[in-house]
Amino acid sequence: MASPGVPLSGELVKELERIPDGEKIKQCIQCGTCSASCPTAYAMDYTPRAVIAAMRAGQLEKVLRSDTAWLCASCYSCTVRCPAGIQFTDMMYALKRLGIKHGITPKDDRGQKLMATFVEDVDESGRSSELWLMAKYFMRTGPQAALRDAAFAFNMWRNRRLKLVPERVKAAEQLKAIKRALERRQG
Amino acid sequence: MNYLFYPGCALEASSPHYYKSCRLSCEKVGIQLDELEDWTCCGATAYVGTDEVKATAYSARNLALAERAGATDLVTACNACYITLRKSDKFFTNETMRHDASEALQAAGLAYDGTVRVRHIAEVLLNDVGPARIKESITTPLDGLKVACYHGCLLTRPFTDIGDPEQPDIMDRVLAPTGAEMVDFPATAKCCGGMLMTTRREVGLALVYEILSCARAMKADVVAVACPLCSVNLEAYQDAIGQVYDWDRPMPIVLFTQLLALAQGASAEDVGLDQCMIRPEFLMERFA
Ligand code: SF4
Numbered sequence A: 001m002a003s004p005g006v007p008l009s010g011e012l013v014k015e016l017e018r019i020p021d022g023e024k025i026k027q028c029i030q031c032g033t034c035s036a037s038c039p040t041a042y043a044m045d046y047t048p049r050a051v052i053a054a055m056r057a058g059q060l061e062k063v064l065r066s067d068t069a070w071l072c073a074s075c076y077s078c079t080v081r082c083p084a085g086i087q088f089t090d091m092m093y094a095l096k097r098l099g100i101k102h103g104i105t106p107k108d109d110r111g112q113k114l115m116a117t118f119v120e121d122v123d124e125s126g127r128s129s130e131l132w133l134m135a136k137y138f139m140r141t142g143p144q145a146a147l148r149d150a151a152f153a154f155n156m157w158r159n160r161r162l163k164l165v166p167e168r169v170k171a172a173e174q175l176k177a178i179k180r181a182l183e184r185r186q187g
Numbered sequence B: 001m002n003y004l005f006y007p008g009c010a011l012e013a014s015s016p017h018y019y020k021s022c023r024l025s026c027e028k029v030g031i032q033l034d035e036l037e038d039w040t041c042c043g044a045t046a047y048v049g050t051d052e053v054k055a056t057a058y059s060a061r062n063l064a065l066a067e068r069a070g071a072t073d074l075v076t077a078c079n080a081c082y083i084t085l086r087k088s089d090k091f092f093t094n095e096t097m098r099h100d101a102s103e104a105l106q107a108a109g110l111a112y113d114g115t116v117r118v119r120h121i122a123e124v125l126l127n128d129v130g131p132a133r134i135k136e137s138i139t140t141p142l143d144g145l146k147v148a149c150y151h152g153c154l155l156t157r158p159f160t161d162i163g164d165p166e167q168p169d170i171m172d173r174v175l176a177p178t179g180a181e182m183v184d185f186p187a188t189a190k191c192c193g194g195m196l197m198t199t200r201r202e203v204g205l206a207l208v209y210e211i212l213s214c215a216r217a218m219k220a221d222v223v224a225v226a227c228p229l230c231s232v233n234l235e236a237y238q239d240a241i242g243q244v245y246d247w248d249r250p251m252p253i254v255l256f257t258q259l260l261a262l263a264q265g266a267s268a269e270d271v272g273l274d275q276c277m278i279r280p281e282f283l284m285e286r287f288a
């Protein structure tokens, strides 16, 4: 379950150590360039700059309960503009992982659900398939969105851009071996 | 010249017209694309959000296969595959990550030494082939056509070595020899919203509307893209955009390789113009 805020921040910093330039997060000068460059900051509870402030204040759990990380479109505008060379997009990814690891559900969990579905798909077959991804995702989020996107699926199909049988590669076995090796290591 | 090619799930499944036109336009300039055997999903922008070591290992599996095949370059046509594979390659420079991911790869009998250069087909056409040779391949110029080249975010971010992160002109320079006019397009590297189009529709629609209305304001006839994911986001939701914003004249979205191949003498059918969700009727007539 969720640990108190300060260990969460420590854990995040440790996570970032695996990433080239991840340690630069300590050098944030709170200039706000990231927030100003972010196309979705307006919809986030914590802007990118505020995420780092919250981390420093040991308030990460609040950030994880908000939708913030799941509103990140992964566009890397913040990353290329940050004067301190901080890989902020990777920080958003790290937040997503941290939330999942500690069982913290954001107030809008659709992003989490879509990602979980995607991961299952790839784990299973080695490929992702738009149709199955959507179908499973809608089963998890309710029929409303499915109806909304029926037109989308029809349009894709009509233009011969939908594969009805998901691809499954022989390499799926290799992926399973990779997955097992990692699970063993993590105990 | 032969290049090892990584199609990726989206190109293979939802954008056969992109794959087809890629091959066609490359052939015309003497490039053959050999598909990497037994490739797996790169993990896109989603996988790394659950487990970064696994994400790196999965995606580096493709790099390991390319390395084993003796390739120096692995070429992709999808912005998301491009950046995901390139990031995995970069992550191998971090010692802890390399150690952990290598251990996992080993379980599948593979190893990655970090010798593969991940490249995007647009950049290969610009830098390895070059405008002069592209020009020589043009037989039916696209005179009079106004094109807005949409690069999207990931082609030049976070890796800025192949073009400007805010105003890249890679596609513009590849397509200029076709005789079409490349309009100024300030929104060229604005984000299309990626997965937000599915998880947070209203946010995604706002982003795409901004891009499309910029193209319209610049008087473009079509928007050319270099990514199967950008392509779907820009074309599939224009009806939905019309329900929220002032948008009643849909904008056709084409792959940049479709335009290139048309100018190299291919027909509308050859390049799969009929697979565009918003059909560029004027091009279909012209190149029937
Ligand atoms: S742009 Fe960089 S230094 Fe400035 S607030 Fe954002 S992360 Fe911190």
Ligand code: SF4
Pocket (backbone or CB within 6 Å): A034, A037, A038, A039, A040, A041, A048, A071, A072, A073, A074, A075, A076, A077, A078, A079, A088, A089, A092
């Ligand atoms: S990568 Fe995420 S946080 Fe950074 S600017 Fe883009 S959407 Fe905002």
